[in-house]
Amino acid sequence: YEQMRKVGAAAREMLVAAAAKEWNVPAAEITVENGVIKHPSGKQGRFGAFAEKANQMPVPADPKLKDPSQFKFIGKEGATKRLDSAEKSNGTAVFTLDINEPDMLTVVIARAPRFGATVASFDATAAKAVSGVVDVKQVPTGVAVYAKGFWPAKTARDLLKITWDDSKAEKRGTQQLLSEFRDLSKTPGKTVKTEGDFEAEAAKPGGRVIEAEFVFPYLAHAPMEPLNAFIHWQGDTVTSRYGSQFPTPDHATIAKILGVPMEKVSLKTILAGGSFGRRAQQTVHVAAELAEVAKAIGPGKPIKLVWTREDDMRGGYYRPFSVHRMRGVVRDGKIQAWSDTIVGQSIMKGSPFEAMTFKDGLDSTAYEGSNEIPYEVANFKCDLHQVDVGVPVLWWRSVGHTHTGYAVEAFVDELLEAAGKDPVEGRLELMSKKPRHAGVLRAVAELADWKNAKLEPGHARGVAVVESFNTFVAQVVEMSMGAEGPKIHKVWCAVDCGVAVNPDIIRAQMEGGIGF
Structure with missing residues (x-):
């Protein structure tokens, strides 16, 4: 916010300087309002008229910012309206699913039913017999069907006969994972933060030890528009269009896979029908899959890669499955001790973000919100079991806070009830x-x-x-x-x-x- 204010103020000064030079008047006599530069002599012009000359002016090192009391739009209720609301409401807004280029092929992929499985062999005879199907190719993530429209592509995919190699697949189900996570939660994990001595406080007579378990399942993002993307590889150039939250990594991934210089690759970010983080993957797997389907069939063919709703729900990159085992000590109407043992997967492990988010070997997004609770408790402990599971996971809305916020607030309610405190007043006493x-x-x-x-x-x-x-x-x-x-x-x-x-x-x- 502050950076953008400074950029805007600098641009404003440069535009005024350009106008002052052209009109041969002092810059201090010029005013700017609603995109119009004015001088008391009657001379005026819009920003566009001075943009080229302003670009030649020196950039102010410390531009003067507008005093907040003079704000017309910032912080004002109803001062501005979204420019895209009408298009989104009347159906004229263009999303990736709306793209329909001449001779475009629609691609759907048969992916393994188990995470980590790969294609051992496949028979596409029946699939290729479907009218409108152009080709069937194996790609790193499965078997891709190319067709002149979605329905023939989806129909053909259902007819594929695929033998999957499950030797490296994740085979544990929810109940087994829950049992393993629960067992781990009953043992000390790696310490994230400790103050005082929880165990010593819990061992003292006269207190009440309260324990609670919170289980958080895998959660799909389920945006209104499932994942999809458009690409046209023409040999020495690439154009792509889709709703991306990570256009820079996506751009680099497409260029690398297709062997085209970055400057020859165009990625236009368009509207996305929801995301909640799903269109920003630490593995950039959507961009990689898009480039791979283009590479498999060769250049010269515009392609739209489509994930069905079922693909989207089954495709992984969920909010991580996690368990919080929490213990608290209440004595003399006060919360004397707090412990939170977390078991969960790392979102960042093995990704470029690991270097930024890992602390002492642990993914900070797995415990954020649990290690720094807003309540003053003298004896505090937070520890983590960081486990590996073959289910791909991803940030979901507020990353770690989607589970830590719930666990902390639900547990403090239990402790305050045991202490005989009002939920509001009891919280405020600790804040x-x-x-x-x-x-x-x-x-x-x-x-x-x-x-x-x-x-x-x-x-x-x-x-x-x-x-x-x-x-x-x-x-x-x-x-x-x-x-x-x-x-x-x-x-x-x-x-x-x-x-x-x-x-x-x-x-x-x-x-x-x-x-x-």
């Missing part, structure tokens, strides 16, 4: 060193009238506060349990994300997350 956590918690409690609310029979309220990526969010939820399960009646939310550049976007993200 003297966490003003931003406390700020959103107080704000949401006031919004929900936590102290004075009269609840209907059968209704209950819960509260939580979590920080993720320097944004602090607290929510109060009112719910009831009926014959069909839990029913949410109302949610109150308070957010502290620092400078609210566009409040409408923040509100939409919070409302969308709550609805999801």
